[in-house]
Amino acid sequence: MNIAIIEDNPNDRDILQKCISDLFSAKKISYEKIDYFSDVPSFDLTKKYDLIFIDIILNDQNGFELSKKIRTRYSEEETFIVFTTTLNQYAIEGYSVGASGYILKPYTYEEFAFKMTPLISKLIERQKMVVTIYTREKEFIKISTDDILYIESKNHYLTYHTKLGNYETRKTLSQCEEELKSTGLSKISKWCLVSLKNITKVDGNSVYINTEELPISRSMKKEFLSEFARYYGI
Numbered sequence: 001m002n003i004a005i006i007e008d009n010p011n012d013r014d015i016l017q018k019c020i021s022d023l024f025s026a027k028k029i030s031y032e033k034i035d036y037f038s039d040v041p042s043f044d045l046t047k048k049y050d051l052i053f054i055d056i057i058l059n060d061q062n063g064f065e066l067s068k069k070i071r072t073r074y075s076e077e078e079t080f081i082v083f084t085t086t087l088n089q090y091a092i093e094g095y096s097v098g099a100s101g102y103i104l105k106p107y108t109y110e111e112f113a114f115k116m117t118p119l120i121s122k123l124i125e126r127q128k129m130v131v132t133i134y135t136r137e138k139e140f141i142k143i144s145t146d147d148i149l150y151i152e153s154k155n156h157y158l159t160y161h162t163k164l165g166n167y168e169t170r171k172t173l174s175q176c177e178e179e180l181k182s183t184g185l186s187k188i189s190k191w192c193l194v195s196l197k198n199i200t201k202v203d204g205n206s207v208y209i210n211t212e213e214l215p216i217s218r219s220m221k222k223e224f225l226s227e228f229a230r231y232y233g234i
Helices: 011-024 063-073 087-095 109-127 173-179 218-231
Strands: 003-006 034-037 053-056 080-087 100-105 132-136 142-146 148-154 157-162 164-169 185-189 190-193 200-205 206-209 212-215
Touching: 003 011, 011 034, 011 109, 053 063, 063 080, 063 087, 100 109, 109 164, 132 164, 132 218, 142 148, 148 173, 148 212, 173 190, 185 212
Parallel strands: 003 034, 003 053, 053 080, 080 100
Antiparallel strands: 132 142, 148 157, 148 190, 157 164, 185 190, 200 206, 206 212
């Protein structure tokens, strides 16, 4: 997980960081380094975070406005925003601008763990979504969405190309697309979905998954490139 804290009070920032560290350690969850920002202008909108903590009042600046800007780039499914504040009424208002939760100051580990545990569980489930397919060999196979490279449709069957092997099942690509919505898969043609996370290169009218080249349909190129750019914060 990529985490950011926007907080202008160093003491509050340090306490919040320790709460995050202690809770993630207790639950045996790893995360990348935490990025810190002391004001709204310094926050990097081009970088995608899984979890962002925003102090509502930042040196007379409004954390709500930053949340709105983040939401123009990343949906509530892509990025969880948690407001921090000393006042309940501000926290409740935060839900109207795309907040996933709020925590009241002064921080205590008990309150932090109570508020954040359900949210962290949602993050983990989102990142580790598992799909079950019934293969042509009449076997039930469970596949993590993290392991999917791409899915192609041919002759009324789908082939799931994964890091662990290839599996075929009788299903339409539109059914698969609906089932795996918001898991980082993007349509590049009428017959193919690719994992944005596992793309090696985009070059001209092709997507590369490792050394395998997959053509991008002309009619879907613009939408795909838009999703690709949004996913990587370009």
